[in-house]
Amino acid sequence: MPEKPEFSFRQTLHMRRNFIGKSCKLHFEAAPLKISRASRQYLYDDTGQEYLDCINNTSHVGHCHPHVVGAGQEQMAKLCCSSGFLNEQASLYAKHLVSTLPESLCVCFFLSSGSEANDLALRLAASFTKKKDVLCFDGAYHGNLATLVEISPIRYKRLGTAHQQKEWVHIAPTPNTFRGKFDASSENPGLLYANETIKVIEKAHRNGREIGAFISEHVISASGMVVPPENYFSIIYRYVREQGGICIADEVQCGLGRCGEQYWGFQLHNVVPDIVTIGKPIGNGYPLAAVITTKEIADSLGDFSSTFGGNPVACAVGRAVLEVIDNEKLVSSAKNVGKCLKDGFKAIQHKHPMMGDVRGVGMLIGVELVMDKESMKPAKEAAEILTYKMKERKIILGFEGKDKNVIVLSPPLCFTTDNARSVVQNFSEVLTNIETEAASVGLTSLDNVGSNNSDNVTIDVITDQPTISIHAFSDEDDEEDEESAAKRARYEEVD
Numbered sequence: 001m002p003e004k005p006e007f008s009f010r011q012t013l014h015m016r017r018n019f020i021g022k023s024c025k026l027h028f029e030a031a032p033l034k035i036s037r038a039s040r041q042y043l044y045d046d047t048g049q050e051y052l053d054c055i056n057n058t059s060h061v062g063h064c065h066p067h068v069v070g071a072g073q074e075q076m077a078k079l080c081c082s083s084g085f086l087n088e089q090a091s092l093y094a095k096h097l098v099s100t101l102p103e104s105l106c107v108c109f110f111l112s113s114g115s116e117a118n119d120l121a122l123r124l125a126a127s128f129t130k131k132k133d134v135l136c137f138d139g140a141y142h143g144n145l146a147t148l149v150e151i152s153p154i155r156y157k158r159l160g161t162a163h164q165q166k167e168w169v170h171i172a173p174t175p176n177t178f179r180g181k182f183d184a185s186s187e188n189p190g191l192l193y194a195n196e197t198i199k200v201i202e203k204a205h206r207n208g209r210e211i212g213a214f215i216s217e218h219v220i221s222a223s224g225m226v227v228p229p230e231n232y233f234s235i236i237y238r239y240v241r242e243q244g245g246i247c248i249a250d251e252v253q254c255g256l257g258r259c260g261e262q263y264w265g266f267q268l269h270n271v272v273p274d275i276v277t278i279g280k281p282i283g284n285g286y287p288l289a290a291v292i293t294t295k296e297i298a299d300s301l302g303d304f305s306s307t308f309g310g311n312p313v314a315c316a317v318g319r320a321v322l323e324v325i326d327n328e329k330l331v332s333s334a335k336n337v338g339k340c341l342k343d344g345f346k347a348i349q350h351k352h353p354m355m356g357d358v359r360g361v362g363m364l365i366g367v368e369l370v371m372d373k374e375s376m377k378p379a380k381e382a383a384e385i386l387t388y389k390m391k392e393r394k395i396i397l398g399f400e401g402k403d404k405n406v407i408v409l410s411p412p413l414c415f416t417t418d419n420a421r422s423v424v425q426n427f428s429e430v431l432t433n434i435e436t437e438a439a440s441v442g443l444t445s446l447d448n449v450g451s452n453n454s455d456n457v458t459i460d461v462i463t464d465q466p467t468i469s470i471h472a473f474s475d476e477d478d479e480e481d482e483e484s485a486a487k488r489a490r491y492e493e494v495d
């Protein structure tokens, strides 16, 4: 039995809801989990219940890996200061990191979050090219700083606010061969999408603007693990450079071996960026991020300092993470286990009318849910329901994409083939129930189900025993139903 916690679930939730911003969402907002500890690919809640973690890519080599914890503890007890002094941890870490990258990428800057890294990358690009404009995908998310919100259209568009695209931002269509203008059966979809992007750049030129940087993920995670088609990046990298711009690879999600086989996502596409940004996984949960670039670009920046970026503890942790990746052969494991996971989903796809697409590489997998394979209408509600139902089965999944209808998996790399099989089997059973229930409420054609409305997910926050239903969306749903009133009442009780 776990130790009795100082604060109960209710008290913790109560304090959070009183003192932490409402916009800071919890996973499973209607029935959150209080996670007390974690180990390898497992999370444990306050009752000691174990959950299989399929989403914590920050815990890259496994939650609380003893080698990483030990390195952090040891350095913390020795020295943890701001980054202005000479210390071998930062130098050794930079040397190791650079050894994993192509030769031209040889200078590091350390920071504490992926957002800071992307912000610095934009500054570097502007100081080197003397051009401030940025090209990004419409399905991109690059971070939470003011500049990055502007180049994260998927986020600001979802908010539905009257957000004005800034004049320095140029948005290219996400090269998505499942849902975009050109599908996988098109001849050379990479070229077709590249031509669309070139049109965006040409339009910018006609308006008197010049692109300083093209920033992209090479597996577009926020769009639900979209892998752009072959040739796309090589054409766009060449074009952007010919026009005097540079290319930034945001590897915050897909870097450090997660794609399997190779260390970096851009290597899937045979291109070499001018700047690489990394974050999330490199500290295995400890705040650490980096920008790595060429000497010429690095030297173009005037002054730079970060109080915590590159502090000895962060760098000791970062070094330990790289060591574990090598020692435990986690890159090849990402490839093999990732293949097992993706093949497993592919194998059940034919028997599920709602499984529109299975995609991704290595341990970055997306399963796009649709109302049916003909209309391909996004099954927004089903994706959320599925994650709650999987949680009942003690498996934690996420959902992403423009319409939030893509189930995403990016687990710690110690995930096993047994874990993969268990996820696929449970997923299949849960999705069958959802499909059956959708049909049983008279949805002969499933596309009557309404828009993303979390009130359709009825969850008991206190007992944590969700009863989830799909029902056809109607005007009456705008009025408060009995179930949502009950849910609100429970919240009030907690308050």
Ligand SMILES: Cc1ncc(COP(=O)(O)O)c(C=O)c1O
Pocket (backbone or CB within 6 Å): 113, 114, 115, 116, 118, 141, 142, 143, 144, 217, 221, 250, 252, 253, 279, 280
């Ligand atoms: C692709 C990508 N870039 C940048 C970021 C921002 O990283 P952070 O939240 O550490 O600032 C994220 C975070 O989700 C991300 O997914």
